[in-house]
Amino acid sequence: MVLVLYERLCADDRRPSPFCWRARLALAHKGLTPEIRAIKFTEGEKVAFSGQTKVPVLVDGQKVIHDSWGIACHLEDAYPDAPALFDGPGGRAVTRLFNHWVDHGLERALAPILAPYLLAAAHPDDRTYYRRTREARFGLSMEQLALRRPVYLEALHQILEPLRQRLAETPFLCGDRPAYADYLAFADFQWARSVCDRDLLGPEEQALRAWRSCMLNLFGALARSVTAFETAA
Ligand SMILES: N[C@@H](CCC(=O)N[C@@H](CS)C(=O)NCC(=O)O)C(=O)O
Secondary structure (H helix, E strand, O other), X not given: OOEEEEEEOOHHHOOOOHXXXXXXXXXXXXXXXXXEEEEOHHHHHHHHHHOOOOOOEEEEOOEEEEOHHHHHHHHHHHOOOOOOOXXXXXXXXXXXXXXXXXXXXXXXXXXXHHHHHXXXXXXXXXXXXXXXXXXXXXXXXXHHHHHOXXXXXXXXXXXXXXXXXXXXXXXXXXXXXXXXXXXXXXXXXXXXXXXXXXXXXXXXXXXXXXXXXXXXXXXXXXXXXXXXXXXXX
């Protein structure tokens, strides 16, 4: 059976996309090992067969699924005998809510911090595209974003509080074992360590750091095995 995951490629073979890490980890959770095809930002036409040009895109036999949430739901429904990502319909609904918080809270806090680092880590062919699209999105130049970094770091510190609270209760966000909500949040830390040579978590963030380290070790250290900065290990 064909199982192919299309994901983002950056310079030095870096794979920073948090959306693609969600899919990678969900596949690993189900015990599935896809063929990985990595594409540059300016190669969106390579996944146009999915009806859009973003990654991740999963090809599972005859099925083509885009969007990380669509991929997670497909895996949960198509592989019910493998470990659950959501733990039933109620779990799926609450995980979807958490997905929205990650998209609109955690990622929005991280994006202005990481954009200048990602520009440096982008494939040389993509740098003009990346700068143009992100500066239009933020309404600020990359240089202005970098100057405002202390403000963005303070906002990030505050937005992490629900994760701190939860990790004071259980080793993983989902309890004793990781599941999709853990992958949603961890994918953002993987995005950071893929491009950024400073650790966004201070030494006092012991619970978050311990959780991140456990997440890096999952599935034969899948997330640890890729090109990234060891400062955030
Ligand atoms: N809601 C989508 C978002 C996918 C997304 O934004 N992917 C990025 C990964 S780098 C992308 O392809 N961006 C294309 C671009 O910015 O040109 C998901 O959850 O998969």
